[in-house]
Amino acid sequence: MKNIYYFFLLAFLLGSNLFGQNCVSGYVDIKNPKNWERQVYLSQLHPKENSNTFYDTQIASSPIAADGYFTFDQNLFTTKEHIYKLHIKPLSPKEKDTLSKKVKNFELFILSKNDTIHFDKSEQLFTKQTSNNKANHEWQKLKNFEARYENLTSDFDTKKYLLETKGYVKDSLQILLVKLIGIKRLDDQGLLEKDAQANPTYYLSLIKELKSSDLDPSTYVYLENKLQTITQKTTNKKYTISLWANAFAIFIICILLLIIIKFLRNQKKQKPIPLSKQEKVIKNLIISGKSNKEIANELFISLSTVKTHISNIYSKLNISSRQDLLLKK
Template identity: 60%
Template structure:
């Protein structure tokens, strides 16, 4: 038998140490066999499902393929190893990254299941790396968005401060109510050092009237005592 013929005559199986496979006589090698391996049976069904897409080339609809494949994986596959094989097919077709971004939670949960199983971690390391990369990208994106929002907040605060300062600067200053003639006279007498009694005698008014005028003077000039009046003269 030629080497090329030997290479063609092979078939892969998924068997555990407790599984068995029995081959029946036939014209083609490995054509007829029976096995008690649930994983192998599920894998063979997966290959039949995928065979319907093998002849699609020019009219290959990736969205439809993803939709059908994901639906088949979720609804028909129970064995983790077979799920992993089907996902590797998506990766081979350069479709896994897109699907991970759209259905991140599904793949995170699947990875947790794989880590809890007895499957060799090296078989799903590629999936773990892809999820890790996606997580870093999302974190980086959130950080960038946070920086932008913080920057916009600072700019908004600066603009508000500038507008507030301009509004205060442009607003008309509060005009001081002018002193009456009598109040101006009393003010000058206070500055000259006169007491309330001396002012009352000089202007021929009562001390209480002097006090009322002084109170009005303080209020109009926004002061509270004689010292401030002398300083502000």
């Protein structure tokens, strides 16, 4: 009895170990098998330098069994999460574009060697999946959310999309790698710069979180560079606005000063300083044709005093000669 127990225990352990060796498994149900290779290809996606796009590197291939089954060993994966791609290839390269438009022949997913993903048979290839990877689960949620915006029309509401996507990426997606994918979608729609300018604190904290994580820096270096560019643009814009604002303020101050000076001059013209009694007498004598010497003799004052009075009269009446005085009488 004891030997039977050990036999079943050993069988269970061996079975569990064998099962655990397969990270990726599933079935493909090809409608027109004569057009496709009987292989499933596995590739890893890598971000392009200073770009929000990816390129893929083929890792391995798995033959498709008669019943459509395929599998990939866990040794093909690493302990870190990466984005992978499963796809099948048409037999004829000439038919690649035609067949790809008719059939979705690939699927992207997130996985590490500690996780599993299984694809069940379905009408469309690689669509029905089960995975224990949390990031991949979040990504599927993001895909379902974005499906509503697959075919954008001319009446596309940018503000509504930005509000909904921003809220979903920030509040719903807790996996950093998937957040990056969601932010990439914002960038594809030309909305990342607008959102980063409106919410700089969020993006700065996200970069700090990414840097402290185990993610490969190449996955978020584009976002970091993008945010630096946006920050620099914002700073330059604020500086330019500040220069224009200062220039406008100086212009306004100059205009106000000119208005004040003109106002004071008008006030001075409108309110002439009254002449003294002696100045009035001298003014009348000048108008009557008297010379300076005659005025001095008549008033019993010195010639220099007469000249001083005349100078004061000219200043108060805003004139410069006897001719002006005669014209102003």
